[in-house]
Amino acid sequence: MNKKEFWIETYGCQMNDAESEALKITLKARGWREALTPDSADAVILNTCSVRQTAENRLWGRLGFYKHAKKEREFKLTVIGCMAERLKDKMFSRVPEIDLIAGSFQKTRIADYLEKTFSADPEIKLIGQEEYEFFTRHSNNDFKAFVPIMHGCNNFCTYCIVPYVRGREISRSFKDIYNEIDSLDSGNVKEITLLGQNVNSYTIQAGSRNMDFPALLESVAKRVTNIEWIRFLTSHPKDLSDRVIGIIKDNPVLCNHIHLPVQHGSNKILKLMKRNYTRESYLKLAERIRKNLDNVSLTTDILIGFPGETEEDVKYTMDLIKEAEYEDAFTYYYNPREGTKAYEWGDPVPQDTKIERLNRIIELQRSVTRKKRLNKIGRTMKVLAEKRSKKNKLELLGRTEFDDMVVFPGSADSIGKFINVRIEDISGDTLRGKEL
Ligand code: SF4
Numbered sequence: 001m002n003k004k005e006f007w008i009e010t011y012g013c014q015m016n017d018a019e020s021e022a023l024k025i026t027l028k029a030r031g032w033r034e035a036l037t038p039d040s041a042d043a044v045i046l047n048t049c050s051v052r053q054t055a056e057n058r059l060w061g062r063l064g065f066y067k068h069a070k071k072e073r074e075f076k077l078t079v080i081g082c083m084a085e086r087l088k089d090k091m092f093s094r095v096p097e098i099d100l101i102a103g104s105f106q107k108t109r110i111a112d113y114l115e116k117t118f119s120a121d122p123e124i125k126l127i128g129q130e131e132y133e134f135f136t137r138h139s140n141n142d143f144k145a146f147v148p149i150m151h152g153c154n155n156f157c158t159y160c161i162v163p164y165v166r167g168r169e170i171s172r173s174f175k176d177i178y179n180e181i182d183s184l185d186s187g188n189v190k191e192i193t194l195l196g197q198n199v200n201s202y203t204i205q206a207g208s209r210n211m212d213f214p215a216l217l218e219s220v221a222k223r224v225t226n227i228e229w230i231r232f233l234t235s236h237p238k239d240l241s242d243r244v245i246g247i248i249k250d251n252p253v254l255c256n257h258i259h260l261p262v263q264h265g266s267n268k269i270l271k272l273m274k275r276n277y278t279r280e281s282y283l284k285l286a287e288r289i290r291k292n293l294d295n296v297s298l299t300t301d302i303l304i305g306f307p308g309e310t311e312e313d314v315k316y317t318m319d320l321i322k323e324a325e326y327e328d329a330f331t332y333y334y335n336p337r338e339g340t341k342a343y344e345w346g347d348p349v350p351q352d353t354k355i356e357r358l359n360r361i362i363e364l365q366r367s368v369t370r371k372k373r374l375n376k377i378g379r380t381m382k383v384l385a386e387k388r389s390k391k392n393k394l395e396l397l398g399r400t401e402f403d404d405m406v407v408f409p410g411s412a413d414s415i416g417k418f419i420n421v422r423i424e425d426i427s428g429d430t431l432r433g434k435e436l
Helices: 014-029 053-072 082-094 107-116 161-164 174-185 214-225 240-251 267-273 279-292 313-322 351-373
Strands: 007-009 043-048 078-082 100-102 146-148 189-195 204-205 209-212 229-233 258-259 299-303 328-333 382-387 395-400 405-409 418-427 430-435
Touching: 007 014, 007 430, 014 043, 014 078, 014 107, 014 146, 043 053, 053 078, 053 082, 053 204, 053 395, 078 082, 078 107, 082 100, 082 161, 100 189, 100 405, 107 313, 146 174, 174 189, 174 204, 174 214, 189 214, 209 214, 214 229, 214 240, 240 279, 267 279, 279 313, 299 313, 299 351, 313 351, 328 351, 351 418, 382 405, 382 430, 405 418
Parallel strands: 007 043, 043 078, 078 100, 146 189, 189 229, 258 299, 299 328, 405 430
Antiparallel strands: 204 209, 382 395, 382 418, 395 405, 418 430
């Protein structure tokens, strides 16, 4: 076939971002070009997310849009990712114009099948579930890169669809991880993030050697020479060990930022969610992290409106936010996901109650975030400049190792470089400063 133009839309988590980037690299290596707009693409690929109903609703909207567009012009439509895994039959029946569906597994072979959709006899419209294979490269030598180290999850938190759509945990061979990191390290990459649904469960047996997550983290920290920041996402609080905290402390290349999703502050709700920790054990862990790591930034996820949640449970969560003093939190309200354990318990907390509780949580976290950021005024911070500000073309946006967003005057030449910025002010949640 003549190589053509592709367009990829990505929804959901960083793992999807990483896999979409990897697919772009694969397609470009086979002679494809990235289209500037979807209207000129010969192949449109939607990489989907199933974690929340809102993400799925958006995707149905996009499928409606492309179904209509297919009446106007010729192009191939491919759907991949978690929602494709979960709802493939429904997708084919509602949008028969879809040319190819591949779920969460055989993404490395999508390019083969995508090219076949252009032949007179495409053979296959659905790539089945086989063992997950990791792409070999997930970044095109940008200054920031994701490096997946594992896939799937064995935890089965009662609200979460991930183990059903991404399957059981599979750890990537550490040799493949090293290969990818070595090639990023010899390029322009300044920051990498080791990715997995629960990175702390990473484990690989190679001969007599067992590599667990702390061992991997330490070896990666010692291995890199040009990469200056290493992060990891996501950590389950029941699995983040003191060994990991010690390794972060001893290796300055590991960022002093830990995302530690608590989900709720009430022991009753944590038990119903099957999170396998208590608010007390979580807070002790947070305290150990703060005690050992200088100026560490702790961020979290909070899920409000779970079945059985009362006002008292919300109060526990608000108290926990005050005690943990998160630098930031990603907050959301509960949506039942069909197929999960909690789906059987219905959705008893009324929608307006969920929204009202969520708003209180957001407001509280904002005040905690603001207080913590105000304390940074006057400090000089190392910032990785990421892009131009949309509001003011003369300003740049960047992030600190603690994941604070910083705005400062600067030119496009600085993008992708580390800049020392003196923090002078805060607007909203964003730090503002000047280059030193
Ligand atoms: S740890 Fe729980 S919330 Fe996270 S992906 Fe696994 S099942 Fe979902």
